[in-house]
Amino acid sequence: MVQAKIRSIDGDGHVIEDMPRLLEHMAAPYRNWYASGRSGAMIAVPGDGAPRSLGGKFNHGPGNSTESWLKMMHEGDLESAILYPTAGLSSGCLKDPEFAVALCRAYNTWMVEDLLKPEEGLLGVALLPVQDAVEGAAELRRAAQAPGLVGAMLTADGGHLLGHQQFDPIYQAAADLGVPVAIHASGSWSADAHTTANQFPKFVQAHTISHPVGILRQITSMMFEGVFERFPTVRFGFLECGGTWVLWWLDRMDEEYEHRGEEEAPNLTRKPSTFVHEGGNLFFGCEAEERMLGPTLDLIGHDTVMYASDWPHWDGDYPASLHEMQQREDLNESQRHGVLYRAAARFYGLE
Incomplete structure (x- = not known):
């Protein structure tokens, strides 16, 4: 008996930036700023010097071309893959706002012209500068008209609070x-300089804490400052932190709101957990090995948590992670369909 195809979308893959080609799309004089190492115009990753591949042990492939990504999509029989940056993940730490705006615009243009293939399901999101929100909004309006860009990305790390x-x-x-x-x-020492990751002596420690700290900072800021209440129709996603932390953090935010919300969170008029349990517009990534995924899905919904390959990053085990998720016996059919397909389809508007 032939097993039915399990429809799958990669909700969070990555591209390795081709910086020479990307810089061709950057307006002068910013292109020269990067090449000359001008202060305020340097991207933190991979400049923190962390031994990510451990001498090649964890290398998974180039990830910087249309061909390499289409090949990987074929191996996993993915309907779509949505790509995020790598070096650009640290763009929130850039000191010069003008350069940050120029870099994001160049990255988005490079993605559309050189890499994405929307007719074959290879899609991306627009990188926006957190240093200048007015310019960021203008860039989003520009990028949203381009084929293949199906959303926007804001960096979790840096000195900003997105609320x-x-x-x-x-x-x-x-x-x-x-x-x-x-x-x-x-996942960087230098990208998290405003939190705690840069205090750790080994990358294994910094990498363990950097992702969750950045995400928890931002969802807390956005929740208590009323972002989700002011913009109830916007779909917000919180990625590369797993998915099973959500219940614990909702409980914690609920408790704080009950004690202090009336005085210290005037822009929030109801419990934080209701924005997940009743709103349906907050989404999360997940990893295949999360043991508490099933109970989490039962409590927050089967179509709010999406599979992420993280390929070609050193800690992404695609396509093995996809196959593991497809075969998890502790998840029922509705849960698997939600994680592998429906959550990403809803979040990115692919339905």
Whole structure:
């Protein structure tokens, strides 16, 4: 008996930036700023020097071409893959706002012209500069017209807090356009200089904590500052932190809100957990080995948590992770369909 195809979407893959080619799309003088190492115009990753591949032990492939990604999609029989940056994950730490705007615009143009293949399901999101939200909103409106870009990304790491009303122009643009906004973490010492990862002496320690700390900072800021209430139609995603932390953090935010919300969170008029349990517009990534995924899905919904390959990053085990998720016996058919297909289809508007 032939097993029926399990429809699958990769909700969070990555591209390795081809910086020489990307810089060709960058307007002067910013292109020269990067080449000359001008202060304020350097991307933190991979400049932190962390031994990510451990001498090649964890290398998974180039990930910097259309061909390499289409090959990997074919291996896993993916209907679609949505790509995020690698070096760009640390763009929130750039010091020069003008350069950050120019870099994001060049990255988005490079993705559309050189890499994405929307007719074959190879899609991406627009990288937006957190240093200038007005320019970020303008870039989102520009990028949303390009074929293959199906959403926007804001960096979790850096000195910014995404609940601040200065970011409302970006959220308003997303609402007007009907596109999702993903908040994506990074795994770097230097990218997390504003939190705690840079205090650790070994990369294994920094990498363990950097992703969750960045995401928890931002969802807490956005929740208590009322972003999800001000923009109820915008789909927000929180990626590369797993998915089973959500219940614990909702409980914690609920408790704080009950004690102090009336005085210290005036822009939030109901319990944080209701935005997940009743709203349906908050989404999360997950990893195949998360043991508490089933109970989490039962409590927050089968179509809010999506599979992420993380390929070609050193810690992404695709296509093995996809096959593991497809074969998990502790998940029922509805849960597997939600994680592998429906959550990503809903979030990125692919239905």
